[in-house]
Amino acid sequence: MGQRAPEKKIEKSVLTNKINEYLAKRPMNAEDLWKLGRVSAEGLSADGSVLVYGVSNYSFEENKSEKNLFTIPLKGGDAKPFTTDLGSETVIEITSSDDVIYLFKGQLWKKNLKGGAAVQLTDVKEGLSDVKISPYKKHILFSKQVLINKNHSVDKYADLSKSNIYIYDDLDYRHWDTFNDGRFNHPFVATYDNGKIGEAVDLLEGQPFYSPTAPFGGAEDFAWSPDSKSVLYVCKKKFGKEYATSTNTDIYQYDLATKQTKNLTEGMSGYDTNPTFSPDGKRFSWLSMKTDGYEADKNDIIIQDLASGVKLNLTSHWDETVNAFYWSKDGKKIYFVAPTRGTVQLFEVDVPANLNVRSLPKIQQLSQGQFDISGIVGETKEGLVVTSTKMTQATEVYLFNFKNKNLTQITSVNDAKYAGWKETKVEGRFTKASDGADLFSWVIYPPDFDPTKKYPTLLFCQGGPQSATTQGYSYRWNFQLMASQGYIVILPNRRGMPGWGTKWNQDISKDWGGQAIQDYLSAIDDFKKESYVDNDRIGAIGASYGGYSVFMLAGVHEGRFKTFISHCGLFNMESWYGTTEELFFANYDLGGPYWDKANAKTYQDFNPIKHIDKWNTPILIFQGGKDYRVPVGQGQEAFQVAQLKGIKSRFVYMPDENHWVLSGHNAQVWQREFFGWLNETL
Template sequence: MYMNKLSVLAAALLISVTTVAQRKPEVKIDKSLITTKVQESLGKKNMTAMDLWELGRVSAEGLSPDGKTLLYGVSYYSLNDNKSEKDLFALSLADKSVKQFTAEAGGESVLKIEANGDVIYSFKGQLWRKNLHGGAAVQLTDVEGGLENVKFSPDGKHILFSKAVLLKNYHSVDKYKDLPKSNIYIYDDLDYRHWDSFNDGRFNHPFIASYTDGKIGEALDILKDEPYYSPTAPFGGAEDFTWSPDGKSVLYVCKKKFGKDYATSTNTDIYEYEVATGKTKNLSEGMLGYDTNPVFSPDGKRLSWMSMKTDGYEADKNDIILVDPSTSQKVNLTAHWDGTVNSFAWSKDNKKIYFVAPTRGTVQLFAIHVPVNLNVRSLPVIEQISDGQFDITGIVGELKDGLVVTSTKMTQATEIYHYAFKSKKLAPLTTVNDAHYARLNETKVEGRFTKASDGEDLFSWVIYPPDFDPTKKYPTLLFCQGGPQSATTQGYSFRWSFQLMASQGYIVILPNRRGMPGWGVKWNEDISKDWGGQAIRDYLSAIDDFSKESYVDKSRIGAIGASYGGYSVFMLAGVHEGRFKSLISHCGLFDMTSWYGTTEELFFANHDLGGAYWDKKNEKTYTDFNPIKHVDKWNTPILIFQGGKDYRVPIGQGLEAFQAAQLKGVKSRLVYMPDENHWVLSGHNAQVWQREFFDWLKETL
C-alpha cells in the first residue's frame, strides 16, 4: 500500500560535523581515494541523526556497453540549502580507479551510454552529452518545460518522453479564465486526489518525436485526448515505456480507467502503439491485475513483463510473463514458484532472466532458465543464486563472471557490488560511505525464531546497541512494519534507521509477521481482511518471547511503526495489556470508517478491508479490527506524527488519535508536518522528526 556519500578527504575529515554538513559537494570524493591511515586516525562514536544525513546516497546509473566502466551517482544533502546535490562518478572496473564525471549544481541522471563512450544524461530537464574519455559537457536540447522519462529509439532517430497534458478543467483558473487569482477545485467523480496532490486535470502522456543532434521535431501524443496516466501515477517512470527492437512501435503501461473505476482498480495493461499507423493493441488483454515493466530480450525475440493476477489486489504475487511477439504466445515463468518478484533483468545470452525477490527476511538473487520452446509445458527451472545477511536491491548489469548489483544491510546504505557466479560472493565496487561507517561503533544484527500463537515459526531480526553486554538490561523497541504487505529485510532507511535507534542504546526487534513477502504466498495473503488478528498476535508473540531474555528490561518496552505499522501501534495501544511503556505512531490508520471515506486508492481498502463500512459483511473490520473501538483501554504515553499532505492516510487519522488520547488524559504529543506526505522528505523536517522521536523515548521509556 505504502507505496521505499561520503565524508571529506585528509584534513577536511577533521572538520566538525556541522561544518562538513554545510560544505558544498566539492568534498564528494569516493572512499577508495582515502588512505587507511586517515581512516584509522578517526575516533569511534555512536551514530547520530546528523551522521545519518551526512551519508552519501548511491545510485547505479549504468554500465558501458563494453562492460569496462560503471557510472554511478552520489547525492549529498545540504542542511544549509535543505536539498540534495547529486553528481556522477565513473569507476573503471579494470583498475578500480574513480573519477568525478559531473560537478554542476543540480542532479544528473544517465539515460544511455553509447559504444564510443558518449554518455547522454538528463540535467535540469534537458539532454546533455559528455564522453567517458574526456571533453566538455555539451547541452543537446533546450525544450520549454523540459523532458521527462526519455527513451531513445534503437536507431537513435526518435525519442519517447512524457509530459503533462491539460484535459479536464478541475482547477478554477482553468475553468474560469477571467478569475486567474481563484484557487478552487471542482469534481464530479472520484480520483480527485492521489498520494499528496489534488488532480488538477493534467494527465501524464507519452510523446514521440524525431531527434537529430539535439533537435526535436513535432511531438506526437500517443494517448491524444484520453484522460489516462502513462507513466502511471503517482510513482511510474521511464520503466513504463520501451521501444520495440525494430523501432516501429512503442510499448507503454497504462490503466485506461477513469473516475471511480480508476480509484477501485489496479488493472494496468501493456499497450503497443504502431508509429506508422497509430494503431494501438492491448498485449495483456484479459490479465486483470497490475501489468508493468515491459522489457525485450537482448536479441529482441522475446518480451517479458511483471504481472499480478487479481484486480484490486496491489500486493498480489508478482510473476514474470514471457511472450513470443511473433505468435503472441504467453507463459507465466514463475506461476509455480511460491514467492513474489521485485524486479528482473535479462541475461546477455537470452537464456536466463535474473530477478530479485524477498525470501526469509532478506532480498536475494534468483535465476530462471528461459524455455526455448514455449509449447513445452515443463516448469521452468528457478534457482536462488545468492544468500546472506544482506538485501540485493537491484540488478545493474551483467559481466562475463557475474552481475553488478546494488545491495544494502540494516547497518549499511546502498552501495554497488559485483556478484560472482563462481564464488557466489559480493565484492564492493563502490565504498562511498566506508570512511564514514569506520568512525561509528558497530551494531550487531541477528536473526531469531519464535513460535507464533498458532504454532507457526515466526522470524525476527534483532539489532543490538554498540558494545552490547548481555549482563546488562536494555530498553527495547518493537518495530511494526507498514504495507501491510511490505517486507522487513536487510533494507536501509534514512528515517526508520534501526542502526541509529540501536546506537542510542535501544535493542530493536523486527518481526516478519503475517502479511510479509518472503515466507510463501499464503503467509503474505493471510493479513488481508485480518488486519487486527493474527498479525497483531504475531507482534505480541515476538515481544513476549524476546522479553524472556535477561538483558531485556521488561519495564522499558516500546512499540513503534508507520502506516500499517502506525495502525498496529494504535491497535496495540488498546490490547497490549501492560506490555508497553511508550508508543510512537507515524501516519497510522486510527478509525477505519473515516479512513475508508477519505483515502484515495480505494482498490486497496476494498481488497484488504473487504470493502465499505456500510456493507455488513465487513463489520469485523470496522469493529474488532478498528483501533478507535479500543480507545477505552488506552493508558500508555503515545507520540503521533502526521503529514498534512498525506492523502493515503489523511490528516484526520492522526488528529483523531491525538484528540482521543488528550481527552482521555493519556500523555500524548502530536507532531504535525503540514508540508510532508506519507513520508518525510525535507532534511530539516527529518531532523525535527528524529529529535522528537528520541526525545519522546527519553521522556517515556
C-alpha cells in the same frame, strides 16, 4: 628469547592501534544519517568495464540535495567525478561509443567516458521527463503533462486568475500528496536527430489517463522495440471511480508506421508493469499480478512470443513474488531479485526455447547472506553488477561473481563514515507464533552490547501491510541509528510479509487486527525472556499499517508496552475509508465499505477506535498534512482521544510532508522528537 622480543613488541603495537581505533569510534547520530551519500547505479560502459553511478549529497544549509555522476573501473581503481555542475544528473543511456546521455535540468546532455566537455543536446521549452531514445537513435519517447479536464478554477474560469478552487464530479480527485488539477502525464513520440526534436505525437491524445502511471511510475513504464518500430507504455485506462477502485494496468504497443495502438495484456486484470524486450526483440516480458484490486498480489514474470502470441508465466510454479528482473545478454536466462526469509536475494531462471512447455524450468537462488540485493544494473563476463544494502549499510554497488557466488564491493562512498561509528550487531531470531507457526525476527543490538546489562527495547511494526522487513536501509526508520542510541530493536516478519510463501503474504488481508497483531505480541513476549531486556522499558513504533498496529496494540497490549510512537497510522477505519484515495486497496484488504455488514469484523474488532477504552499508555503521533493515503484526520482523532482521556500524548504535525518525510530539516525535527519522546517515556 631476545630474538622474539621485537615480535612481541609488534603484536603489542598492533593491538594498541586497534584499541585506539576502537576507542576513537562513536555511536551514529541523527545528523550522520543525512551526511551519507545516497548512491544510485546509473549504467555500464559499452564493454562493461566501467561503472557510472550517482551520489546525492544533502546540504543542511540549503536544505536540499545535489546529485553528481562518477565513474569507477569494475576491476579496481579510483572513482572519478564525471559531472560537477550544480543540480542533479540522471543517465538516460550509455551508447556503444561510450557517450553518456544524461538528463540535467530537463534537457539532454552528452559527455564521453573517455573525456571531453559536456555538450547540451536539447533545448525544449518545458523540459523533458521519462526519456527513452530509440535504439536506432531516430526517435525519442518522453512524457509531459497535458491539460484534459478543467478541475482548477483558473483553468475553468480564465477571467478569475487569482482564484484557487477545485471542482470535481467524480473520484480520483486527489492522489498520494496532490489534488488532481485535470493534468495527466502522457507519452509522446517524436523524431530525433542528435538533440533536435521534431513534432511530437501524443499517444493518449485527449484521454484522461496517466502514463507513466501515477504517482510513482517513471521511465520504467516505457520501452522501445529493438528494431525501433514500436514503443510500449504502461497505462491504467480508467477514470474516476473505476480508476480509484482498480489496479488493472495494461501494456500497450504503439506502431510508429501505422499509428495503431494494441493492448498486449488484454484480459489480464491486475497490475502489468515493467515492459521489456528480449535482446533479440522476438519476445516481450513483463511483471504481472492476477487479481484486480490486490496491489500486493504475487508478482510473476510473463514472457510472450511476439510472432505467435504464445504466453508463458515463467514463475507460476514458484511460491514467492518477484521485485524486478533482467534479461541475460544471450537471452537464455532471466535474472531477478525477490524477498526470501528476511532478505532480498538474486535468482535466475532459464528461458525455454519453446514457450509451449509442459514443465517449467527450475528457479535457482544465486546469492545468499545477511544483505539485500536491491537491483540489477548490468551483466559482465564475470557476473552481475548489483546494488545492495544492509541494515547497517546504505546502498553501494557490487559485482556478484557467477563462479564463487560472492559479492565484491565496487563503490565505497560511505565506507569512511561507517568506519568512524561503533558497530551495531544484527542477528536473526525464530520464535513460535500463537498459532504454532515459526516466526522470524531481525534483532539489532546497541554498540558495545553487554548481555549482563539490561536495555530498553523497541518493537518495530512494519507498514504495507505487505511490505517486507529485510536488510533494507531507511533514512527515517533507521534501526542502526536507534540501536546506536542504546535501544535493542526487534523487527518481526509477521503475517503479511513477502519472503515466507504466498499464503503467509496473503493471510493479512481482511485480518489486519488478527494474527499479525498476535505475531507482534508473540515476538515481544518471547524476547522479554532474555535477561538483557528491561521489561519495564519496552516501546512499540511504526508507520502506516505499522502506525495502525501501534494504535491497535495500545488497546490490546495488557501492559506490555510503556510507550508508543505512531506515524501516519490508521486509527478510525470508517473515516479512513471515507477519505483515502486508492479505494482498491481498502476494498481488497479490508473487505470493502463499512456499511456492508459482511465487513463488521474489520470495522469493529479490527478498528483501533473501538478499543480506546483500554488506552492508558503515553503515545506520540506524527502526521503529514499532504498525506492523502492516510489523511490528517486519522492522527488528529487519535491525539484528541489521548488528550481527552488524560494520557500523556504529543501531536507532531508536518504540513508540507506526505506519507513520508522528504525534507532534511523536517527529518531532523522528526528524529529529535522521536528520540526526545523515548527519553521522556522510556
